Amino acid sequence: MQPHYSPAQVEADARQEWEATRADLAVEDPAKPKYYCLSMFPYPSGKLHMGHVRNYTLGDVLARFHRQQGYNVLQPMGWDAFGLPAENAALANGVAPAAWTYQNIDYMRGQLKSLGFAIDWGREIATCRPAYYRWNQWLFLRMLEKGIAYQKTGVVNWDPVDQTVLANEQVIDGRGWRTGAPVEKREIPMYYLNITGYAEELLSDLDQLSEWPEQVKTMQRNWIGKSLGVRVGFPHHHAGGGTLWVFTTRADTLMGASYVAVAPEHPLALFAARSNLELARFIEECRRGGVTEAELATQEKRGRDTGLSVTHPLTGEPLPLWVANYVLMGYGEGAVMAVPAHDERDFAFARRYGLPIRPVIRTSAGDATPEPWSDAYAEHGVLINSGRYDGLGFDDAVEAIAADLAAKGLGEKKVTYRLRDWGISRQRYWGTPIPIVHCERCGAVPVPDEHLPVVLPEDLVPDGAGNPLARSPDFAQTQCPRCGGLARRETDTMDTFVDSSWYFFRYACPDAPAMVDARADYWMPVDQYIGGIEHAILHLLYSRFWTKVMRDLGLTRQTEPFRALLTQGMVLNHIFFRKGAAGGITYYAPEEVEVTRDAQGRVASIRSAADGQPVEYGGIGTMSKSKKNGVDPQSLIEEYGADTARLFMMFAAPPEQSLEWSDAGVEGAFRFLRRLWRAVYEHVEEGEAAPCDTAALSAELKALRLCTHQTIQKVTDDFARRHTFNTAIAAIMELMNRLGRLEERTPPARAVRQEALEAVCLMLFPIVPHICTVLWRSLSPGEPLAARGWPAVDAAALVEDEIELVVQVNGKLRGSLRVSAQAERAAVEALALAHPGVQKFTAGLAVRKVVHVPGRLVNIVVG
RNA sequence: GCCGGGAUGGCGGAAUCGGUAGACGCGCUGGACUCAAAAUCCAGUUUGGGUAACCAAGUGAGGGUUCGAGUCCCUCUCCCGGCACCA
Numbered sequence: 047m048q049p050h051y052s053p054a055q056v057e058a059d060a061r062q063e064w065e066a067t068r069a070d071l072a073v074e075d076p077a078k079p080k081y082y083c084l085s086m087f088p089y090p091s092g093k094l095h096m097g098h099v100r101n102y103t104l105g106d107v108l109a110r111f112h113r114q115q116g117y118n119v120l121q122p123m124g125w126d127a128f129g130l131p132a133e134n135a136a137l138a139n140g141v142a143p144a145a146w147t148y149q150n151i152d153y154m155r156g157q158l159k160s161l162g163f164a165i166d167w168g169r170e171i172a173t174c175r176p177a178y179y180r181w182n183q184w185l186f187l188r189m190l191e192k193g194i195a196y197q198k199t200g201v202v203n204w205d206p207v208d209q210t211v212l213a214n215e216q217v218i219d220g221r222g223w224r225t226g227a228p229v230e231k232r233e234i235p236m237y238y239l240n241i242t243g244y245a246e247e248l249l250s251d252l253d254q255l256s257e258w259p260e261q262v263k264t265m266q267r268n269w270i271g272k273s274l275g276v277r278v279g280f281p282h283h284h285a286g287g288g289t290l291w292v293f294t295t296r297a298d299t300l301m302g303a304s305y306v307a308v309a310p311e312h313p314l315a316l317f318a319a320r321s322n323l324e325l326a327r328f329i330e331e332c333r334r335g336g337v338t339e340a341e342l343a344t345q346e347k348r349g350r351d352t353g354l355s356v357t358h359p360l361t362g363e364p365l366p367l368w369v370a371n372y373v374l375m376g377y378g379e380g381a382v383m384a385v386p387a388h389d390e391r392d393f394a395f396a397r398r399y400g401l402p403i404r405p406v407i408r409t410s411a412g413d414a415t416p417e418p419w420s421d422a423y424a425e426h427g428v429l430i431n432s433g434r435y436d437g438l439g440f441d442d443a444v445e446a447i448a449a450d451l452a453a454k455g456l457g458e459k460k461v462t463y464r465l466r467d468w469g470i471s472r473q474r475y476w477g478t479p480i481p482i483v484h485c486e487r488c489g490a491v492p493v494p495d496e497h498l499p500v501v502l503p504e505d506l507v508p509d510g511a512g513n514p515l516a517r518s519p520d521f522a523q524t525q526c527p528r529c530g531g532l533a534r535r536e537t538d539t540m541d542t543f544v545d546s547s548w549y550f551f552r553y554a555c556p557d558a559p560a561m562v563d564a565r566a567d568y569w570m571p572v573d574q575y576i577g578g579i580e581h582a583i584l585h586l587l588y589s590r591f592w593t594k595v596m597r598d599l600g601l602t603r604q605t606e607p608f609r610a611l612l613t614q615g616m617v618l619n620h621i622f623f624r625k626g627a628a629g630g631i632t633y634y635a636p637e638e639v640e641v642t643r644d645a646q647g648r649v650a651s652i653r654s655a656a657d658g659q660p661v662e663y664g665g666i667g668t669m670s671k672s673k674k675n676g677v678d679p680q681s682l683i684e685e686y687g688a689d690t691a692r693l694f695m696m697f698a699a700p701p702e703q704s705l706e707w708s709d710a711g712v713e714g715a716f717r718f719l720r721r722l723w724r725a726v727y728e729h730v731e732e733g734e735a736a737p738c739d740t741a742a743l744s745a746e747l748k749a750l751r752l753c754t755h756q757t758i759q760k761v762t763d764d765f766a767r768r769h770t771f772n773t774a775i776a777a778i779m780e781l782m783n784r785l786g787r788l789e790e791r792t793p794p795a796r797a798v799r800q801e802a803l804e805a806v807c808l809m810l811f812p813i814v815p816h817i818c819t820v821l822w823r824s825l826s827p828g829e830p831l832a833a834r835g836w837p838a839v840d841a842a843a844l845v846e847d848e849i850e851l852v853v854q855v856n857g858k859l860r861g862s863l864r865v866s867a868q869a870e871r872a873a874v875e876a877l878a879l880a881h882p883g884v885q886k887f888t889a890g891l892a893v894r895k896v897v898h899v900p901g902r903l904v905n906i907v908v909g
Numbered sequence: 910g911c912c913g914g915g916a917u918g919g920c921g922g923a924a925u926c927g928g929u930a931g932a933c934g935c936g937c938u939g940g941a942c943u944c945a946a947a948a949u950c951c952a953g954u955u956u957g958g959g960u961a962a963c964c965a966a967g968u969g970a971g972g973g974u975u976c977g978a979g980u981c982c983c984u985c986u987c988c989c990g991g992c993a994c995c996a
Binding site for chain 1: 949976996
């Protein structure tokens with residue numbers, strides 16, 4: 047055995063052993079319990095960053111740990127290979143997205159391999175390959191047949207200079223990222239998936255997901271946003287007459303409605319604008335800006351009177367009809383009834399525009415609602431000023447009002463969801479082509495299954511001005527599958543969330559001639575899913591939806607894809623940027639800027655290292671390609687080895703916590719591995735350790751054995767239940783420190799040391815597999831580490847004769863006692879009262895109470 | 910703006926069910942080894958007072974519940990994630 051730890055040699059050596067034994071291969075075996083351990087696949091952005099290292103190390107630790115516990119483990123890897131960054135790279139460098147993506151995949155695969163993850167690489171998939179995305183197309187066609195997929199218009203960000211649709215990310219302060227031009231909202235036809243049809247099931251099935259973080263389930267529940275309310279009709283005689291429908295959860299306040307507001311895109315708004323120039327101008331103004339909810343929610347609430355009125359369904363009174371920028375066309379009916387007295391937003395709006403405020407609920411604030419707004423105004427209460435409904439409480443009032451509306455045909459109780467249908471059309475090149483052909487005669491015609499996949503040409507290079515597919519005759523021009531006439535392909539591609547909504551099925555059967563085969567029944571569901579908390583809603587919700595659709599199409603028995611979920615916190619780093627003259631934004635990597643500090647250590651200036659000009663500080667945020675603040679792990683791996691990188695990452699913080707990146711402490715992780723190596727070296731150099739009678743050990747050796755088995759117990763719990771690898775590592779370090787203080791070289795001491803070192807290697811193996819694999823050969827020659835499994839706790843070693851108790855006076859620590867584990871309660875309390883450190887504080891005072899928590903403390907209350 | 914989290918020494922973090930705050934590691938200080946340095950090892954390291962024993966204060970801020978609060982409740986501040994076209 048080498049006397050010194052050499053990571054490069056050790057890691058090459060260990061990997062050779064794993065390859066020779068095909069240790070990472072996953073084979074379906076009905077005789078063994080299966081464990082499908084999945085980390086969210088990466089977008090191939092170029093290089094791994096520390097967030098990936100964290101994610102994949104967590105997955106690998108759990109995969110290896112479960113393999114040691116006897117599970118048949120599947121840990122696959124692949125690439126979320128379609129997406130916007132490849133198009134951005136094309137814009138920046140003129141390289142085709144396909145070539146750029148494949149190159150990145152090759153480099154990043156090499157990085158993953160160098161980290162020693164136990165991945166079955168035979169199952170690798172890339173979503174940009176036709177063999178994968180043909181099934182996106184195939185399932186889309188099935189959804190179309192079942193009415194789950196359908197077409198309607200949607201609102202997008204439009205850059206009027208580049209004449210192109212922008213992603214929300216590409217809109218900065220309401221302007222296009224490249225042109226600096228103010229973006230506009232534009233309505234275009236798109237394909238939608240009816241996820242709202244599954245809203246109830248997506249909501250109620252959350253209750254089955256006992257191994258998901260409560261936090262994530264709460265976010266999903268709120269996102270789905272089920273609400274019970276009433277759909278209320280306001281008759282009118284405009285644009286040919288009709289009824290304007292709104293949804294409200296506060297039908298009890300209907301008698302306090304003082305106006306009705308519609309979205310700027312609402313047909314009645316457009317109708318009124320035809321004869322109202324001022325209104326038309328306002329609606330035009332509302333088109334400015336982006337489409338995100340955050341932007342709409344924070345913008346100033348503004349509106350205009352249409353001059354039209356609608357009829358209150360119960361009183362028959364005319365109510366003014368307003369257009370308001372805070373009403374969303376895509377949510378509900380695109381119209382709301384406004385009750386300024388009991389809704390904060392309506393209150394502010396009514397004050398601003400001088401609209402009436404009519405209190406109709408008696409709240410804890412009383413019967414009136416004077417300025418300023420108080421949250422109490424929104425409380426439920428007894429109805430007032432509401433005619434025949436006066437005196438009713440919330441539930442009774444809603445019932446009565448809904449019944450009266452129903453009698454007039456102007457309302458009904460209704461359940462609605464905040465969740466909106468999933469728009470999957472993207473006006474982009476690098477994605478799955480939507481398998482539709484547009485024919486002048488036949489309309490939108492689905493591509494027949496036998497023509498799938500509709501292959502995306504890989505040689506196009508986007509230039510920022512629209513989708514190159516639309517300008518590619520080879521792709522766009524085709525024949526109508528129905529009439530054979532000249533037709534045009536749909537050139538929109540699918541949202542990349544489609545790709546990631548079912549990739550975990552495909553890993554189970556990557557070469558299946560169908561979307562999935564029987565192997566998916568063996569491996570699914572994923573037993574442990576690991577990924578960033580940023581995916582808590584969208585990706586996870588879409589995957590759950592997709593799985594339910596696949597179930598309804600008879601493709602799987604699963605109703606939920608992920609049994610247990612571990613959401614890792616973000617790895618954060620500083621963000622630096624500079625705004626261009628036109629409003630565009632350029633990011634700088636932390637290593638590209640120089641930060642100077644004043645005498646107090648405060649930041650004095652930030653400048654670009656390249657040109658010396660100032661750069662702005664954007665705070666800290668997630669490591670990402672687009673913000674250029676990712677840290678490449680490569681230099682860390684090269685300098686210290688993969689094991690040190692993995693150990694440091696797991697030791698830095700518990701998985702769910704976000705982590706501001708710093709490499710301070712990497713040295714410490716490396717030093718620990720070096721100490722471990724030396725401890726094993728010194729031990730094995732003395733020859734084989736013979737087993738001994740553990741019942742006849744000295745007190746010191748018995749205490750050490752106790753420590754070993756307490757550590758196994760704690761580490762097992764930390765791995766299996768808590769997933770706190772940082773505390774598991776700390777416990778192992780403590781055991782190693784303890785072992786280092788044992789000087790004794792007698793046969794019993796050597797036996798106890800052998801047992802401890804073996805346990806340490808087995809427990810550390812999931813985290814630092816290379817060094818443990820190699821150390822094990824010397825520690826236990828002839829028996830592979832894999833054959834040993836996870837170390838077992840010896841209950842006999844855990845028995846303690848004496849325990850330590852803490853003594854408090856009035857809750858303050860005043861001393862400690864060592865007592866026999868069998869000591870009587872009264873005897874322990876007498877000892878505590880007699881303790882000299884305690885008597886100092888009890889002298890002359892009456893003991894009022896003694897709180898005794900057995901095995902922990904005695905608290906003496908005096909005074 | 911809305912939804913979900915978080916805040917503990919100089920730093921990363923620990924304290925798992927309301928019971929010893931600061932485990933483990935980094936950094937720093939001192940010492941050993943060395944011609945010297947690196948590496949390694951040993952000791953110390955929340956703050957204030959004290960040679961020390963020890964005492965007091967202390968977990969973002971303010972209030973509360975309790976024999977006892979980092980942990981539970983209320984109010985607030987700041988930071989992170991998400992908000993449907995970044996993935």
